[in-house]
Amino acid sequence: MSDHHDEPESTGDEPSRTPVQMPTSASWSDPHLQPAARHPQFVERLIGFTFIVGLLSFCAFGAAYWQNWAPWALGLTLGAGMLFVGTGITAWGKYLMPRGPFVEERHVLQSSKQDVESFTNALVERGATPVKRRKVLGGMLGAGMGVFGIVAMFPLLRSLGPLPKNTLATTDWKAGSYLVDQLGNRISQYSLAVGSFATVFPEGWEDQDRGQAVDQTFLVHLEAEGPIAGMPAGRSTWTPAGYVAYSKLCTHAGCPVGLFERELGLLICPCHQSMFKLAEGAIPIFGPAPRPLPQLPLAIDADGYLYASAGYNQPVGPGYWERP
Amino acid sequence: MTARLGMRLPGRSKKEREPLGPYGRVGKAVEELDERLGIAKGGKTFLDKIFPDHWSFMLGEIALYTFVILLVTGVFLTLYYVPSSALTIYHGPYKPLDGQLVSQAFSSTMDLSFTVRAGLLMRQMHHWACDIFVGAIVLHMARVFFTGAFRKPRELNWTIGLTMLILAILNGFIGYSLPDDLISGTGIRIAYSILLSIPVVGSYLAFFLFGGNFPGTSIIPRFYVLHVLIIPAVLVGLLGAHLFLLVRQKHTQFPGPGKTERNVVGSPMYPVFMAKTTGFLFMISGVVALLGTFFQVNPIWQFGQYKASNISYAVQPDWYMGWLDGALRVMPAWEFVGWGHTIPFNVFVPAIIFPGIIFNICYAWPAIERRYTKDNLLHNLLDRPRDRPKRTAAGAAMLGLLSTLFVASATDVLANFFKISLNTVLVSMRVLTVIVPVIAYFLTYRICKELQAVPGAGKRKVVNVVAMTEGGEYTATPVAPPPELVDHELDAEPVPGLIGEDAPADAVAAAAAVGGRPGNVGTSSVRTVPR
Amino acid sequence: MAPRLTSSARQLVGAALLGVTVVLGLLSFAGAAEAATVKGSPPKVEQQVIPRPTPYYDQFNSGMASSSIRVFGTNGQLLMYGNRDVKYYLPQMLVSGKTPAALWALGYQLFEQNCSACHGVEADGVPPANTPSPGNVPYPNLTGLGPATYDFWIESGRMPAASTPQTQPMRRPARLNELQALAISDFLNTKSPQCPLCYAASPFVPNVLDLATANLSDGAALFALNCAACHTITGDGDALANSTFAPSLRDVPARQVAEALRTGPGNMPVFSGNLTDAQLRDVVAYVTEKIQHPQNPGGLGLGGIGPVAEGFIGLALGVGLLALVGFWIGDRS
Structure with missing residues (x-):
């Protein structure tokens, strides 16, 4: 390399910051090619130190992996190794390599x-x-x-999926479906205390693959005596013994409306905070939900068990084009 | 040297050992390769390629290298993750879920977190890398936008980059959904409702993507294929195109000493930039690994398996989806019902129309600006944001809108934190969503104008030499800066009818004073800027 | 000769290094092979030991087991303080026509001092005429609510109420000690409608003594179904409608969790009839063990509020830090 030491271009004490062309083999002593560091030896030693620490960290990572240590030991050794080695390489490039700046002409992209x-x-x-x-x-x-x-x-x-047909508009609830909890136990009118709720399904829902999603219904024992006053017209018999049941699917984006505020008498969707008034047919009073939650008409049999006197009278869940 | 070589390799005959020339074995290898592939000329150009040194050019590299980390950790995760909704009973070290009926997707992610060696570290690194990946893309994009780097000839690369951002967000959401835990399952449920909300074809789209009614058993394997194969493949392809265009068109650069429209100033690819960027790759890996070590992310064991009737309060998507969730929250409860059909505007508008508009504005911005400014020139030197007040203000308005919506996705958290009513927070968010962009626009515009009006704002200050006289008096003498610093580097580049603004008079004067811009010479591609 | 020696020494060292590397590699391969076997019998996975930091129920209810606290009435009757089941003695005493004067008198005195200003001397929610009610919200009638309700409100520090009016009282250090709470409970029971059915219907202090036998897995499932909708899946609580909020569950003692479930304080639903005693124990165990002491093997738990905090960390620490690194690597001019 000694044969490249000609035409020293040193222009003074301070090296010029004016960019130059990348030198050809003729000008290796250009100050632009000198390391940027003022004390290269010192920087070199520092970089060596980071490399050694990085190496040790990687060794420790190997040991940690081999011995299956805690995740933090694995991550710490790996991260430290990467960080130290990376710092070393970067410093090498920044301080020990040609300081530049260099300039490159743009070629014209446009053709003739x-x-x-x-x-x-x-x-x-x-x-x-x-x-x-x-x-x-x-x-x-x-x-x-x-x-x-x-x-x-x-x-x-x-072939990606079946046609929707009418399935979005239907649930497994039908007249006479008994209300059961997640374990399949029927709900008696005497079982829930006033102010208690349960997520219920139609009996036999376990056999339906979508049962968990579309059949889920929020049953709440709202008042000690039924029917509940203030329900919309035509629903006077839907709330026997103070029980009321609504679809648990939000009419906004289909999240389960599982948040029940007892004293306020509100059902809230935890996703986007739509609020439904329980005692008034679950009309939405706040938030982005446009429609009341569909209500399930309830009845009580001779043994006191709750069942649906009819299915839902409208599709449950969020809106879609075919929804009437 | 040859003698020692011969001693080590006694089997080789003397005839094969030709003298190696001044560059040793490297020279020989280059020669052999060049005979076959002709690499020398292009290779030299590649080694000499100049990369600008300004730090803001590193943001794209953060995105690039977190993507590399995503690929590496992702491959690790695929070795253990089972993309199946089939039910199984979880038995593992985490006792509170022991014996619960869970999907294989959830169960295998639990194993990754508790049983597989380094599995939790890899999972968390993957998640953090994703959060940083999207964040770096957005920052990189903001830099490109505010400095005008998207202008001709780089519109195509802007388009490619924006597409990659959308794919990154999409793939982030899909990957977040794969563990099949309670919170991500709720996200899928909302995605299903969003598909349903599209008029006419919505229910068909939802049924075809999910293979039927929600939840079905198809969505996890389908998301898996999208997440690990299709979207990454497209991303890699686009990334290649992005980098190819970058090399072909060369970097933009900030105005500065010796920097013109016709050159690039910085460090050469080899060895300086190569060392710096390799070091950066390692350092990014290190930071991601340390984040994955000390900050727990997405602890699915605390959430449990997704069940369609279970729900948690305060569920938010990952941050890059937050603005969409916020839009869903602030949208009023509008729904069209009539003629036997329903159009749920309350979902369709914020989740489909709104992001569509946002991304289309971004796609169209280079064309909009070109049309508005009638500026059809090639640009390689960057703008200072203040010199393009309308563009800068428009960008600030967009960021303001998205940030407000992002904050709106945490209405409940805000209400809880500040102990104010949830209802109040949501109503204020609706108002803020409308007024914050407007305020941001005019405020930014004003600030830009004010900065322009201050001569020399942001320039290097004049150096004063302070000396004490014999009598104890201090004198300050201004010292002339070095000649190469006296430059037009911070002056606005005059552009015809630049976005609604004439260039500041003093900038034009300054440019005239230094004898015009070196870049504005008349060639077939770079034409003189009229002023 | 010297270079020859050097070179052979180099070869020796090289061979040694190579050998060590190969041995290390083989060893680590053998080690890694174990890691690859996830299913089956993971040999090195330690059995998860569920940490059991002194549960609250041990501190509070040990009286029952060790008989450390017993309160006797004037007629010498044991009032069963330990499990706080004051219900058991009340009907009996009503029959006998005697009251445990000492406890009752203490309760009467405490009620007069702390409660009657709002709830009225008869505990019926009708305060003395000159006491204004904030926001026209009537004061609650306290009669017939049952010991669990009284105990929960007093023990959680929510009652006596803070002087500043609140939409919803917040948990704070208890103002009255356990004995005082019991005394007030005793006093209020005598103010309640005197019919056996009423006592049977009012919620009693649940027995949460045997949490050790509870099924954490069932508790987690029930928590996700019933509790997470308000308190969040990590139990941090959050803001609800009209300035109400679901409080954090992080520092609630086991007995109070059980009492809240059974009595439904404030806006909380009542969990009576939809949770068996065993299920109640499961939920309480899950809350006191896993919600209050979550397993965070992946580092800091970030407060459990999920993606919001994660996004903040990712952007501020991740992107921010890396941008700073880039700032170092690059030029500033």
């Missing part, structure tokens, strides 16, 4: 007029010459590919 011309010409004219009726042919080819695309697309899309 002739090149553009000949390229366009090739594109337009070369394709036109061999086939005179290319529009017809092209149209036929396009139509063929289009039909293939559609035909290929439809089986693919179609």
Whole structure:
């Protein structure tokens, strides 16, 4: 390398910050190529130190992995190793390598007029010459590919899932469905204290794969005696013995409306804070939910067990296009 | 040297040992490769490629290297994760879930967290890397936006980068959903409702993506394929294109001494930049590893398996989805019902229309600005944000809107923290969502104008030499700065009809005084800027 | 000769290094092989020991087991203070027509001093005429609520109320000690409607003595179904409608958790009829062991408020720190 030591370009005490071209092999003594550090030896020692610490950390990581130590030991050794080695490499590049700055000319990306011309010409004219009726042919080819695309697309899309049909509008609740809890136990009118609630399902819901999602219903013993005053017209018999049941699916985005504030008489959706008034047919009074929660008409059999006197009279959950 | 080599390798015959030339075995290897591939010329150009040194150019590298970490840790996770909704009974070291019926996805993620060696570390590194990945992309994008780096000729790279941001957000959400825990399951439930809300085709889209009614058993394996194969493959492809364009078009740079429209000033690829960037890769890995060690993220064992009838309060998505959740919260309860159909505007607008508008504005911005300023020139030197007050103000308004919505996604947390009514917080958030962008716009605009009006704001200060005279008196003498610092580096670059503003008069004068910009020479690609 | 020696020495060292590396590699491979076997019998995984830091119920209810606290009435009757089941003696005493004068008198005195200004001397929620009620909210009628209710409100420090009016009283250090709470409870029981059915219907202090046998797994499932909707899945609590809030569960003693479940203080639902005694114990055990002492093997728990805190850390610490590193690596001009 000694044969490259010519034309020293030192211009004074302070090295110039004016950028220069990347030197060719002729000018290795350019001050721009000197290390940026004022005390390279010292920096070198520091970098050596970080590399050694990094090396030891990686060794410790190996040991930690081998011995299956706690996650923090694994992470600490790995992270420290990476950090030290990285600091060392960066410092190497920043302080011990040519300080620059260097300059590079931008080449013009744009092609010459002739090149553009000949390229366009090739594109337009070369394709036109061999086939005179290319529009017809092209149209036929396009139509063929289009039909293939559609035909290929439809089986693919179609086989991804069943058609919605009416399934979004229906639940497994029907007239006579007994209310059961998650374990399948029927709910007696005497079991829940006033102010207690339960998430209930129609008996036999375990056999439905979507039962957990669409059948979930919020049952609450709201008042000691029924029916509850203040319910919407036509629902006077839906709340026997002070029990009332609503779909637990929010009419906004379908989250389970499981947040019950007893004294305020509110049901709140934990996702986006829609608030529904329990004693007034679960009308929304706040938040982004647009509709009341659908209500399940309740009845009590001779043994005191709660059952649904009918299914939901409207689709449960969030809105969608086909929803009437 | 050759003698020692010969001693070590006695089997080789003397004929094969040709003299190696001045560059030793490296030279030989280069020669052999060049004979076959012709690498020398392009290779030299590549080694000489100049990278700007300004620190704000490192933001994209953070994104790049966290992506590398995501790929590496992600591969580790795929070795143990089971993408299946099939039910199994969890038996493992975490006792509060022992014996519960959970999906295999959840169970395998529990094993990753408690049983697999270094599994928890890898999981947490993956999650933190993702949070940083998206954050770095957004910062990088903000830098590109506010400095005008997206202008011609780089509109295509802006588009590619924006697409990568969208894919990153999408893949983050999908990956967050894979453990099938209570909180992410709630997110999937909301995603299903969002699909349902699309008029006409919504229910079909939802059924085809989920394979039927919510929740079904298909969504976890389908999300898995999207998360580990399709979206990463597209991301890698786009990343390649992004970097290729970067090399082909070369970097932008801030105005400064010796920096013109026709050159790039900085450090060469080899060895300076290579060392710095490799070091940065290691340091980023180190920071992510330490985050994954000391800050617990997404502790699914505390959440438990997702069940459609279970719900937790205060559920938020990861931060990059927060603005969408906030939009869902502040949207009024509007729903159209009529003619036998329902259009849930309360979901469709904030979750589909609104992000659509936001991203389309971002996609269209280079074209909008080009049209508005009639500026069709090539730009390689960056703007100072203050010199483009309308663009800067528009960006601030956008950031203000998104930040407000992000805050709105934590209405409950805010109400709890400040002990105020939840209702009050939500109503204020609705108001703020409207007024914060407006205020941000005008405030930023004003600040930009004020900064412009202060001559020399942000420039290097004049150095004074303070001396004490014999009589104890202090005198301050201004010293002329070195000649190369007396430059137009901080002056605005005049652009015809620049976005609604004429260039400040003093900037034009200064540019004229130094004899015009070196970059503005007339070639076929870089034309003289009229002033 | 010297270079030759050096080179062979180098070879020796190289060979030794190579050997050590190979041995280390093989060993670590053997070690790693164990890591690969996740399913089956993970050999090195330590059995999870559920930490059992002195539970609250031990501190409070040990009286029952060790008979450390017993209160006798004037007629020599044991009032069963330990489990706080004051209900058992009351009907009996009403029959006998005698009152345990000492305890009752203490309760009467404490009630007069601390409670009657708002709840009225008859505990019926009708205060003395000159006491204003904040916000036109009537003061609660305290009769017939049952010992668990009285105990919960007094022991959790919510009553006697703070002087500043609050939408919802907050947990604070208890103003009255246990004996005083019991005395007030005793006094209020005699103010309650004197019918046996009323006593049977009012919630009694639940027995949470045998949490050790509780099923944590069932408790976790019940918590996710019933409690997480308000208190959050990590038990931190959060703001609810109209300035009400679900309090944090992080520092609630076991007995108070059980009492709150059974009595439903404030806006909290009552859990009576939908939780068996065993299930109640499961939930209480889950709250006092896992909610209050969560397992955070992955580092700091970040307050358990989930992605908000995580996002903040990710952006501020992660991106911020790395941007600073970039600031160091790059130029500032």
